[in-house]
Amino acid sequence: MLESQTIFEVPNGGYGWVIVFGALLINMLNRALYSVFGLLFGSFFNSIGASPTEIALVMNLTSFFESIASILTGAVLKFFTIRQVSVTACILTSFGLTLSAFTVHIYQIILSFSLLVGIGFGLLNNITIVAVTSYFTTNKSRAISFSSAGTEIGQIILPQIIKLLSKHFDANVSIMIMGCLLLNGVIGALLFQAVEKHMKLECINENHALISKSNEIKTGENLKEASLWKKCKDILDLQLLQDTRFVILIIILACNYAASMDCLLIFPFLLIETAKLDQNQSATCLSVIATFDLISRFTFHFLIDWMNLSSRQILVVGIIVVGIIKTYLTFLTTYESILIACSIYGYVRAIVTVNKILAISEHCTKYYPSRFAGALGLKLVFFGIFVVIFGQLFGLFRDYVSDFSYSIYLENILSVSVLFIWFIEYLYHLRH
Template identity: 30%
Template sequence: MDVVQVSRIVPDGGWGWVIVAAVAVINMTNQSILSVFGLLFGGELRMHENTFTAALITNLNSLALNFSGLFIGPAIKSFKPRNVAATGCLLVFFGLTVCSFATEIWHFIVGYSFFVGFGLGLISPSTFMAINSYFSSKRGCAVGVSLAGTGVGQVIIPHVVRYFLQNYGFRSAVLAMAALSLTGLFGAMFLKPLNPPVTHNNRKHMRLLMDKEDKNQNSALQAIVVQPAQKKDPMPQTVLEPSKDASLCSRMGHRLAQALDLELLKDIVFWSIIVGMALVYTSTINFTMVFPHFLEHTAGLDSSVVAFCMSVVAGADIVFRLLLPCITDRLRIPYRVVFLMGTAGMLTSRLFLAETTSLPIIIAMSVLTGMTKSATVINNNLTISAHCRSEKLAGGLGLSMIAKGVIVILVGQMLGWIRDYSNSYVICLYAQNVVLLLVVLVWTPEIYYRFRRQSRNTSKSIETTYTMPTEQATETLHSRS
């Protein structure tokens, strides 16, 4: 539905930088929990023996996280982003507390998959909305700095988890992570709205829309009745009584299509974008889950070196989340091209990891993995925003989240089954590379074709601009003569 927009002055800074720091704290203590799933729950779930179960838990977590996009819009409209983010932090805390007392697989599914996943799904868009209201031209840098908080957490959290696991055991380690997630409430306190929010009554707005549609429908019916009356149709009443059930269903379907912006699905390029990003997202989640166990069981590294390699990945991710937006904005590289380059870089790093057990090469590929991962994370929503019109952006982001939720449960489970069936982390890495290669092979010719077409259109417009004054001058001379 369309909501009246109120013009606001965007300061491009000021209190906005305080909000960026607060969002970085929230991301550091909540979003980074996803990266330590394998390290935190691997021993309890015996991931080395059964990867399928762990993949099911993480994929259901991603399913809950992404399908929260169906109703996150009304939640942010009805409540402040501050309240939505605080609710997400509380749900993460409750889910991890449930996991600390878990004795069965379904306990982990309820605690981690649904409560933690749903909580993280509330945190991400609400914090983005808070930043978005304070920044315009510096929005990319602000988002990059806030996402760097996740990278800082990925550097620190693995060592904290390893310390608690070695000294206090599994339950104390999970409870420590649950307590740490409550730090996000402190960050949510600073998510102050730029201006007093516009009162948005969803029920009243829906009632006004229904009244407007009813008036339009009645006027159309009156026109239909007048036309048969002029032709002296003996039974004009047969047109007057439309099916009320059919009318209600069509109106509800129309409203649903408008709310979700389903007309975007008519665009084949949009399908390519959301499916490709969902495949990269699924591959990244599976890699995050198996990477520490690959280092431990295939490369033969001890737990301290494994934690160091994970910190190297996170450190490179942090640096490039800060630098990459500045570089791409200055060079004006399209967001989707940067995303594609990051995908190709992740494919390259995993190929080298699958073929070596040398520690220097593993560290170098860990750096490359962090660098290329930042390119896909930062440019995810930016790629959608560059393709969709501003009034369709919210629907585009929601459809992208839904695509991730569907593909992560299908392709992600297949990757977990491949690891269990082959009993090899190397084959699992190759399977991830097949997914990434598919995206590269589909996107590359399409992006190249669109670039060539845009270049031709630009050259034609330039030629038209220069030829039109010449033709006008020639016509003027002829008229004077």
């Protein structure tokens, strides 16, 4: 007769929903900063005479430092708790943005914003996802969607705050106040706790326990015999780069991310200079996008469950639809029609954003269940590299054509064209 042994099981809820709220608060005050970068720093860049290429360089280097920090998150968490790292990251982003208020040159903004804020963003991006997913199994997709909804709540609130600040203060004071506001993310970080404190008890078969114990012993022996390079590969999960399907997935997501980041950068300028909207109307359009993005994160699950599609299939459809809507936006001239297009764009954009994470989770769950955190780190490294490369190309292209509409077209070409790689990969695996 088999004996049973007590082990711990992930709660799949419980205190995990508190973690979701903490991640939501952090995302609301930090991740949403990307979308209002143009509004917050627009007047400042005009005052110092920065070119579109220099502005793009600031954002691209921010993404680059974010990607570098993200791949080190897993290693950092081996020495410090998730709460300690997240609190430090929140303080870092707040200090970096506040310091940017006292800068007068582009290279100073690169040191304060791109470096400090980028590192803080990189740590927070992975920590919030790892913290949330560690508490859930079957509710993982909803937990990720709800926590990432904080970004959209911030995109609704922050433009209005910046609009209010711009009426009463100059650009430098507004940036300093926003930097102090980011410090409230520490409240969300303090809610983080290790999942081990909230695991449930479960009885399992003794044979299962013995097998697990045996595997742990073997793993320990292998680590002792491994070389330094092998240990680095294990810590950073670089074995994932040997998986062709994973690399193709990351490349496609990185190209789409580079296009999306460029769109975030130029969208306020597109509304003001191309569509001829004033600052208040532009801020309203950004809030409409964020509002429908938020609505999508709480509702699109019902639509996806009914369609019964994989995350990859949803991504393909979503990327194409987003490209069509962005192109259509460049031809609109009336404020009402732009608001309608922005609402559709916001709803579909959220579906694409969430399914980027779910596509990686889907792949790792199937092939590498214990390497999800490493996959997220590698994802952001690819994202940072592609943003620096394509971001600068987008900036140079805008300097040449002097039209934000053509940048939108170029973004769409990049996002849609790489989908053919997936099509070729699908045909290859279908034949073999």
